[in-house]
Amino acid sequence: MRKFALVLLLGVTLCRAAGSTVKIRGYITSVPDSHSIAILDDIIATHAAHLDLQNCGQSSLSPGLLVEAEGVWTARHQFTAEKVSCDANQFSREITENAYLQEEPLAAEKRAEARPNRLKADGELLLLTDTTQLNWHPAEQLVGYQVHYRGVRQPDGSIMTSSVELGSSAPADAYKNPGGVRVVPTTDPKTGIKILEFQKESKIQGRMKLFPVEEVQEYVRKLGLGLLPHGADATKRPVEFRFFVVEDPSINAFALPDGTILINTGLVGAVENEAQLAFVLSHEISHVLQAHHWREVHDTRPKRVLITIAAVAASYYIRDLGLFLGQLGLEAVVNGYSRRIENQADRLGLQNVIDHGYDPWPAAGFFRTMLDHYRQRSTSAIWSSHDSALLRGSFLTVQLLRQYPEGHFDKAAVNSPAFAAMRDAMGPVKIE
Numbered sequence: 001m002r003k004f005a006l007v008l009l010l011g012v013t014l015c016r017a018a019g020s021t022v023k024i025r026g027y028i029t030s031v032p033d034s035h036s037i038a039i040l041d042d043i044i045a046t047h048a049a050h051l052d053l054q055n056c057g058q059s060s061l062s063p064g065l066l067v068e069a070e071g072v073w074t075a076r077h078q079f080t081a082e083k084v085s086c087d088a089n090q091f092s093r094e095i096t097e098n099a100y101l102q103e104e105p106l107a108a109e110k111r112a113e114a115r116p117n118r119l120k121a122d123g124e125l126l127l128l129t130d131t132t133q134l135n136w137h138p139a140e141q142l143v144g145y146q147v148h149y150r151g152v153r154q155p156d157g158s159i160m161t162s163s164v165e166l167g168s169s170a171p172a173d174a175y176k177n178p179g180g181v182r183v184v185p186t187t188d189p190k191t192g193i194k195i196l197e198f199q200k201e202s203k204i205q206g207r208m209k210l211f212p213v214e215e216v217q218e219y220v221r222k223l224g225l226g227l228l229p230h231g232a233d234a235t236k237r238p239v240e241f242r243f244f245v246v247e248d249p250s251i252n253a254f255a256l257p258d259g260t261i262l263i264n265t266g267l268v269g270a271v272e273n274e275a276q277l278a279f280v281l282s283h284e285i286s287h288v289l290q291a292h293h294w295r296e297v298h299d300t301r302p303k304r305v306l307i308t309i310a311a312v313a314a315s316y317y318i319r320d321l322g323l324f325l326g327q328l329g330l331e332a333v334v335n336g337y338s339r340r341i342e343n344q345a346d347r348l349g350l351q352n353v354i355d356h357g358y359d360p361w362p363a364a365g366f367f368r369t370m371l372d373h374y375r376q377r378s379t380s381a382i383w384s385s386h387d388s389a390l391l392r393g394s395f396l397t398v399q400l401l402r403q404y405p406e407g408h409f410d411k412a413a414v415n416s417p418a419f420a421a422m423r424d425a426m427g428p429v430k431i432e
């Protein structure tokens with residue numbers, strides 16, 4: 001049996017090497033002509049493809065449709081499909097979601113209304129009708145409370161709800177790091193280097209080098225704090241947001257449950273503009289405000305036994321931050337959460353950059369940067385997985401196309417002189 005599996009595996013590997021059929025999945029972002037469709041920058045030739053669309057009641061391929069294309073890559077960004085099928089349930093599937101409100105969902109004058117007809121929550125526009133089951137208490141302040149909703153996505157991207165319910169806020173424990181880990185910025189007495197110390201019950205678990213240029217730290221800290229949703233501190237969440245740039249060449253960022261956000265030098269070096277960095281920071285801020293780590297451990301997955309290793313780093317300084325955080329019981333923070341949770345952080349992150357005056361198009365373009373950078377390599381890291389970047393990037397693009405008219409963001413910010421000055425101060429950094 002084992003031998004059979006091995007042969008089969010080898011077969012698959014050889015087929016891949018010969019450039020045979022692969023599947024790609026994503027939302028159609030445009031239809032350049034009658035023989036092709038585009039998912040972000042990937043152009044899929046459909047002239048030779050069998051189209052299987054009747055399941056979603058469509059006769060032709062159109063922007064916004066979630067499709068799976070089977071075929072071969074013929075060149076960079078060029079794909080020839082043999083078959084294109086669409087996800088039959090995309091317009092009928094009931095969406096059930098929970099989200100902590102990061103912003104007031106209603107304009108001030110509407111707050112007292114017993115029955116609102118639309119709510120902005122969870123990075124979505126929720127539509128309410130007379131038949132929507134509503135359990136809602138008009139209150140002074142709703143930020144921090146959880147909203148549970150069910151509904152079906154409409155062709156314009158909004159969600160027609162069948163029920164909307166206001167829940168409670170998260171308990172204080174939801175914002176605690178596992179094992180009581182604390183992250184303390186300090187100076188290494190041995191070397192005089194600025195570091196982050198990971199402490200657990202006054203024992204040092206590991207040391208991470210901070211990027212030494214203070215101007216870069218200051219810029220990222222200011223950008224991050226400026227991006228906190230306006231209502232982020234309105235509730236009594238025991239969260240203190242802190243932003244640190246750490247020396248690690250991989251394009252990644254991590255949010256710890258207590259609000260500590262670690263941004264790798266590889267990521268700061270790879271983003272193309274301030275809007276992209278703002279999007280990544282907003283995504284990480286949402287992981288904290290949505291108490292994703294706590295929710296993942298408590299409601300979404302069967303209870304796991306967290307194995308806490310006495311993770312004193314093997315070398316004096318931590319080289320691989322991801323591996324180290326995984327050892328501290330933060331593997332979800334490192335490897336990404338379920339697709340559903342990542343999508344929530346993406347939606348809220350995008351909404352947050354829009355609310356803070358940024359152009360969301362270059363922000364969503366971060367996924368294109370990732371796709372270009374990692375195209376030739378397979379990686380499971382959350383920001384750099386090809387399949388996930390294509391699906392996430394195309395979903396956000398489609399949502400923007402549906403919800404905002406062309407030109408809506410023409411005057412919104414993409415960059416700032418401070419971003420350029422920060423990059424000058426940073427100089428070239430290694431990106432992996």
Ligand SMILES: [Zn+2]
Pocket residue numbers: 283287336337342345382
């Ligand atoms: Zn994430």
